[in-house]
Every structure is written in structure tokens, then in C-alpha cells.
Amino acid sequence: MPEILKGLWITIQATFYGSLVSFALGLVWAMALRSRSRWVTWPVSIFVEFIRNTPLLVQLFFLFFVLPGWGLTFAPLTTGVIGLGLHYSTYTSEVYRAGIDGVPPGQWEAATALNLPRRRTWTAVILPQAFRRVVPALGNYVIAMFKDTPLLAGITVADMLFQANSISATTFDYLEPITVVGILFVVISYPTSLLLRALERRLVR
Amino acid sequence: MTGALWELFFEGLWITVQLMVYSAALAAAVAFGIGLARTSRFRTVRFLSGVYVEFFRGTSALVLMFWLFFALPLLGWQLVGIWAGTLALGLSYGAYGSEVVRGALQAVAPAQREAAIALSFTPGQRLRKVILPQAVPEMMPPFNNLLIELLKGTALASLLSIGELTFQAKLARLSTGQSAEIYGIILVLYFAVAFVMTRIMRVLERRAKASVGRAVPKGEGWFSRKLPVEKQGPEALATGGKP
Numbered sequence: 001m002p003e004i005l006k007g008l009w010i011t012i013q014a015t016f017y018g019s020l021v022s023f024a025l026g027l028v029w030a031m032a033l034r035s036r037s038r039w040v041t042w043p044v045s046i047f048v049e050f051i052r053n054t055p056l057l058v059q060l061f062f063l064f065f066v067l068p069g070w071g072l073t074f075a076p077l078t079t080g081v082i083g084l085g086l087h088y089s090t091y092t093s094e095v096y097r098a099g100i101d102g103v104p105p106g107q108w109e110a111a112t113a114l115n116l117p118r119r120r121t122w123t124a125v126i127l128p129q130a131f132r133r134v135v136p137a138l139g140n141y142v143i144a145m146f147k148d149t150p151l152l153a154g155i156t157v158a159d160m161l162f163q164a165n166s167i168s169a170t171t172f173d174y175l176e177p178i179t180v181v182g183i184l185f186v187v188i189s190y191p192t193s194l195l196l197r198a199l200e201r202r203l204v205r
Numbered sequence: 206m207t208g209a210l211w212e213l214f215f216e217g218l219w220i221t222v223q224l225m226v227y228s229a230a231l232a233a234a235v236a237f238g239i240g241l242a243r244t245s246r247f248r249t250v251r252f253l254s255g256v257y258v259e260f261f262r263g264t265s266a267l268v269l270m271f272w273l274f275f276a277l278p279l280l281g282w283q284l285v286g287i288w289a290g291t292l293a294l295g296l297s298y299g300a301y302g303s304e305v306v307r308g309a310l311q312a313v314a315p316a317q318r319e320a321a322i323a324l325s326f327t328p329g330q331r332l333r334k335v336i337l338p339q340a341v342p343e344m345m346p347p348f349n350n351l352l353i354e355l356l357k358g359t360a361l362a363s364l365l366s367i368g369e370l371t372f373q374a375k376l377a378r379l380s381t382g383q384s385a386e387i388y389g390i391i392l393v394l395y396f397a398v399a400f401v402m403t404r405i406m407r408v409l410e411r412r413a414k415a416s417v418g419r420a421v422p423k424g425e426g427w428f429s430r431k432l433p434v435e436k437q438g439p440e441a442l443a444t445g446g447k448p
Contacts (some may be wrong), residue, residue: 053353053399054392055360058371062392065384147265154364161268174275182272186263193263 002178007163014080014159015146020143021085023138027090030100031122033093057151059083064155080152090142092138099134101164136200143196145190150181160184175190207402210377217373218394224287224359224369225398228294229352235299240306241332254303261300267361267366274365290362302348309343310336338417345410352406353399360395370394 032044051059060083067079074082103126111121153162164177240252261269270293273284283294313336321331362373374391378384 050392050396054395055357055371057360057363058388058392058395059372061371061374062384062388065378069384087435147263148267150265150267150271153280161265161271165271168275173279175279178268178276180271182264182268185265185268186260190259190263200404 001180002162003161003167004150004177004184007158007160007181008184009102010077010157011146011149011159014077014084014149014157015142016086016151017081018088018145018149019138019142021081022088022092022141023077025085025089027096029089029093033097046141048090048093050192051087056083056087056148057154058063059087060151060155076157080149080157083155084145084148084152088141091144095134096130098137099130101138102133103129106118135203136196139196139199140166140193143192144193146189193204209290209389210381213373214370214391214394217368217370217391218398220287220367220369221359222370222398224362224367225310225352225356227287227291228298228359229355230266231291231295232299232351233304235295236302236306239303240310241297243307244305245308258303259299261297264297266293266297266358267364269297270361270365280281285367286362286367290359290365290367294361298351298358301354305344305347305351306340308421309340310322312343313339329374342410342413342417342419343404345406345413349403349406349410353416356395356399356402 029044029048033048034038035041060080062077062078063083067074107125107129108121111125116125149159150161152159153165156162160181161178164181167177168174237258239254242250243256243258245251270290273293274286274289277284277289317335317339318331321335326334358372359369362369363375366372370391374387377387381387
């Protein structure tokens with residue numbers, strides 16, 4: 001049990017840092033996809049679709065085995081965070097897109113009428129309005145990511161599943177550790193999703 | 206890359222496709238079963254199916270797979286790897302799919318239901334002849350997304366030593382050490398399967414829409430996964446396409 005709780009802490013760290021990476025990168029993709037130049041939108045959309053349509057586990061393996069070959073050696077957890085963040089950024093970019101599309105066109109026009117430079121239009125007009133609508137949906141991806149962290153066990157991150165496996169390997173008791181891990185996931189993700197639903201009712205009317 | 210290596214990959218690809226087809230069939234059955242149960246008249250049925258959905262959506266598919274493969278034998282059932290994988294994927298993606306089914310059933314205009322009652326259809330006829338034909342086209346785009354998620358989920362089965370694509374890649378890497386090439390190739394293979402599946406689902410979506418006399422929007426891009434929708438509602442925003 002203490003080992004599994006240690007694993008839970010790693011799981012939570014991976015989810016937290018992975019979320020930060022995916023929130024930031026997702027916004028970058030979403031804004032790049034609204035660029036007026038095809039030279040920006042094409043490569044980004046191909047990249048995003050490629051990442052979305054291929055398994056996270058394989059992407060993690062790719063990073064884990066290939067990055068050291070390129071001279072980039074990271075701790076497994078860091079590699080995991082990069083993988084999770086990159087994978088989920090392609091989902092969060094869709095969320096941002098929907099949030100940005102939800103800002104009334106009049107706001108863009110007003111910014112043009114006020115002769116605001118493009119950067120000010122984004123930071124002072126569009127993004128503050130988009131963020132409010134986007135928070136609950138981003139939260140859903142945090143839960144999804146939390147449930148995907150066991151994949152990190154595949155690249156030797158000592159998360160909950162990894163700990164459960166190593167307990168099982170020494171005690172030959174597979175039932176209890178894995179059951180505990182499964183229940184911990186439900187116990188954490190269900191109340192969080194209830195919380196998000198409440199938040200959603202508040203923010204998105 | 207030698208020919209033998211490619212053979213290994215295509216063997217793996219075939220098992221991946223099998224795994225996807227079996228678990229998609231199971232997931233579809235679960236989705237319709239649970240989705241219908243969630244709109245039942247009886248409170249107990251609604252409650253129990255709700256518990257199922259929250260439980261399987263709440264836990265991690267990989268942990269479920271491990272549980273079925275490693276823990277279940279201690280309770281007396283030993284599953285072959287591919288069935289443990291199919292069961293885990295089918296049960297958890299079925300739970301996501303049931304939400305799609307429920308949403309689509311509830312989106313059918315209430316007047317349609319009333320009209321069917323007025324024509325004194327039995328509940329079974331109402332469902333078969335009036336509700337489902339209108340609900341199914343609504344379900345297609347989210348099902349398309351789920352199918353891709355499911356395809357990606359099959360990679361998890363490699364951790365149970367099932368010889369599907371990801372597992373074969375692992376073997377190939379161990380024997381040749383060319384990580385970048387091997388994982389690059391199988392990422393492209395997964396993408397190719399996903400691409401083909403989206404195209405097939407889009408054809409089905411068009412057919413389903415046409416069969417209830419709805420206009421099919423034109424002008425979708427090759428890289429977008431859905432037919433364009435006229436307007437995104439707040440629900441679409443909330444889930445962002447992924448369960």
C-alpha cells in the first residue's frame with residue numbers, strides 16, 4: 001500500500017506537468033491553425049492529425065528509445081511528461097479552437113475598428129473570452145490524461161501500475177494490488193468529473 | 206529493413222485489426238445495451254447502468270486489462286491474452302459509446318415519440334421504426350472518434366504480450382536496435398489504419414444521413430475527421446470529441 005501511494009504521487013505529478021505542457025502547446029497549435037498563411041496551417045494540421053491518430057503508447061516508446069539516440073537523455077518521468085503533453089496538446093487544441101470560435105465575430109471586428117495590433121487583439125480581446133468557456137473541457141482532458149498515466153509504466157516510470165506490478169512480482173498476489181489501483185482511479189476521477197460538471201454549469205451557460 | 210521484418214509487422218497489423226474489430230463489436234453491443242438501459246422507464250435499470258458507465262469511464266483501460274489478465278485467474282478464470290484485451294477494450298469503450306447512444310436517443314424530437322404512441326406502436330416498434338433510424342445518424346461522428354480511440358487502445362494489449370503491432374515493433378527493436386525507424390514505421394501504419402477507418406465511417410455517416418432524408422454537407426477536408434457540422438453546441442465543446 002505505501003508503495004502504491006508513492007506511485008499515486010508520481011501519477012499525480014505526471015498528470016500535473018503533462019497538463020501544463022498540453023495546455024500551452026494546445027494553445028500554440030490552435031493559434032497557428034488560425035494563421036493566414038498556408039505554410040503554417042498545413043504542417044501544423046498534418047502534425048496534429050498524425051499525433052491524434054496514433055497510439056500514445058507507441059509515441060512514448062518512440063520518445064523513450066529515440067531521444068537518447070539524438071543525444072537527449074531525460075529521466076523516464078520527463079519523457080513521459082513530454083509524451084503525454086504532446087499527445088494531449090492535439091486534443092486541447094480542438095478545445096481552444098471551439099472556445100475561440102465561440103467568441104462572437106463582432107469582437108474581432110471591434111478590435112479591427114479600434115486598430116488594435118494582432119497581438120493585442122488576441123491577448124486583450126479574444127483569449128480572455130475564450131478561456132472562460134474552455135476551462136471545463138480542459139478539465140475533462142486532465143481526467144483523461146490521469147487515466148492514461150498507467151501507460152508510463154511501459155517506459156519504467158514508477159507510477160501506480162508499475163508499483164502494483166512490482167508488488168505482484170514479489171508476492172505473487174496479483175489480485176489485490178491491481179484491484180486497489182483500479183479502485184483508486186475511480187475514487188479520484190469520478191468526484192473530479194462531478195466537480196467539473198458543476199464548474200461547467202457556472203462558466204458555460 | 207529486411208523482408209522478414211516487414212512480415213513481422215504485417216502479422217502484427219493483422220492481429221491489431223482483429224483486436225479492433227472484435228472489441229468494436231463488443232463495444233457497440235455494450236453501447237446500445239447500456240445506452241438503451243439508461244433511458245429506461247425503471248429507476249433501478251437506469252441507476253445500475255449509470256453505475257456501470259461511471260465505473261468503466263472512471264478507471265483506466267490499461268489497469269482494467271491488467272486486472273482481467275493477471276488478477277482474474279486468481280478468481281478461477283484464465284483468459285487468453287487477446288480475449289482479455291478485447292474484453293477490457295470492449296467494456297470500457299462501450300461505456301463511452303453508451304453516452305453517445307443515450308445522447309442521440311434523447312436528441313430525437315419528443316413529438317416523434319408522441320406520434321408513434323398516437324399510432325399505437327408497441328415500445329419495440331417505436332424504437333425500431335421511429336427512434337433508432339433518427340438517432341443512428343447522430344451517433345456516427347462520435348462513433349468515428351471512438352473507433353480511432355479504440356484502435357489506439359489496442360496498442361495497450363502489447364503489454365500483455367499479445368503479438369500485435371506494438372509488440373512486434375518491440376521484438377524488432379530488440380533484434381535490430383533501430384528504434385527510430387521501427388517506431389516511426391509503426392506510427393505511420395497506425396495512422397494509415399486510422400485514416401482508412403475514418404473514410405469508411407464517413408461513407409457510413411453519409412449513407413445514414415441520406416437514409417433519413419437529411420442533407421449531407423459538402424466540402425470537408427482530407428484531414429478533418431468529421432463531416433462539417435453547421436454549429437457546435439456547448440456539449441461538443443465540453444467533450445471536445447474525446448470521451
